[in-house]
Amino acid sequence: xxxxxxxxxxxxxxxxxxxxxxxxxxxxxxxxxxxxxxxxxxxxxxxxxxxxxxxxxxxxxxxxxxxxxxxxxxxxxxxxxxxxxxxxxxxxxxxxxxxxxxxxxxxxxxxxxxxxxxxxxxxxxxxxxxxxxxxxxxxxxxxxxxxxxxxxxxxxxxxxxxxxxxxxxxxxxxxxxxxxxxxxxxxxxxxxxxxxxxxxxxxxxxxxxxxxxxxxxxxxxxxxxxxxxxxxxxxxxxxxxxxxxxxxxxxxxxxxxxxxxxxxxxxxxxxxxxxxxxxxxxxxxxxxx
DNA sequence: CTAGGATCCTGTCAGC
DNA sequence: TGCTGACAGGATCCTA
Numbered sequence: 001x002x003x004x005x006x007x008x009x010x011x012x013x014x015x016x017x018x019x020x021x022x023x024x025x026x027x028x029x030x031x032x033x034x035x036x037x038x039x040x041x042x043x044x045x046x047x048x049x050x051x052x053x054x055x056x057x058x059x060x061x062x063x064x065x066x067x068x069x070x071x072x073x074x075x076x077x078x079x080x081x082x083x084x085x086x087x088x089x090x091x092x093x094x095x096x097x098x099x100x101x102x103x104x105x106x107x108x109x110x111x112x113x114x115x116x117x118x119x120x121x122x123x124x125x126x127x128x129x130x131x132x133x134x135x136x137x138x139x140x141x142x143x144x145x146x147x148x149x150x151x152x153x154x155x156x157x158x159x160x161x162x163x164x165x166x167x168x169x170x171x172x173x174x175x176x177x178x179x180x181x182x183x184x185x186x187x188x189x190x191x192x193x194x195x196x197x198x199x200x201x202x203x204x205x206x207x208x209x210x211x212x213x214x215x216x217x218x219x220x221x222x223x224x225x226x227x228x229x230x231x232x233x234x235x236x237x238x239x240x241x242x243x244x245x246x247x248x249x250x251x252x253x254x255x256x257x258x259x260x261x262x263x264x265x266x267x268x269x270x271x272x273x274x275x276x277x278x279x280x281x282x283x284x285x286x287x288x289x
Numbered sequence: 290c291t292a293g294g295a296t297c298c299t300g301t302c303a304g305c
Numbered sequence: 306t307g308c309t310g311a312c313a314g315g316a317t318c319c320t321a
Contacts, residue, residue, distance in 0.1 A: 032297095032298090073298090074299080074300095091300095119299095120298080120300065121297085121298045122298050123297065123298065161291085162291075162292085163291095164292070166292095169293085271293090272295095
């Protein structure tokens, strides 16, 4: 679920809600969702910094320990105090009473407020690490730079290591570029006029550049949107954040018309994932000069 | 090393 | 109504 922009929205929200708060207790409702060091080492600690790397959220504690959260497909973070801040996988958890049926872990702070980690499918986790554990974490160690932290040449070189792969699978690979998920992969390909099932070896340098720019653009717009409309996340009907409604050109728009050319947006399966595209703006056999 | 498919888990929805 | 299979905003593990 949450891709880089959603996790960044969570980071910014938590920066306002829980920074410098002291954790009174940690309650683990699903053992599988907690990894790493014992929760007793976390209790009593103050949260002194909140960072993000790709889709991973990092919270630093005053005793040099870290909490790394990965929301995977269905994770959510929900802060409940005087106001509620919720972001991540959009479902009823945004509004229902906490802890809810999908709450796996929650924190109580010394001021009586709470932070809930909800995760329907239990793929996500919160992992407690010391400095060494953080430095040696395989996911973080192998994570590629973010779209803004690599130039066109580096992106091109990274793509070339997967000549025979399908481009969508390659940009979903966090070792190639960090933070891209199923929504922004489809949206980025649309902006580049590139069919998501195209093999890397058939893509020109120019199209690759456009793809990198497209990914940056859709993600930046989403971050800006989430940041400015965080209250949208607490609408009474629990509807999702604003990106899909406002900006999606193809994602989940199958059956609707392309805003550029009027063709019907199609849905298919590429790299094992549901994939949305405009058959006219993103032609399959595009010959790329 | 790369490429592709299965797998983890719960819930919802379409189609009998 | 009840069942069944497909699918879901992710990443890893296993195989070739």
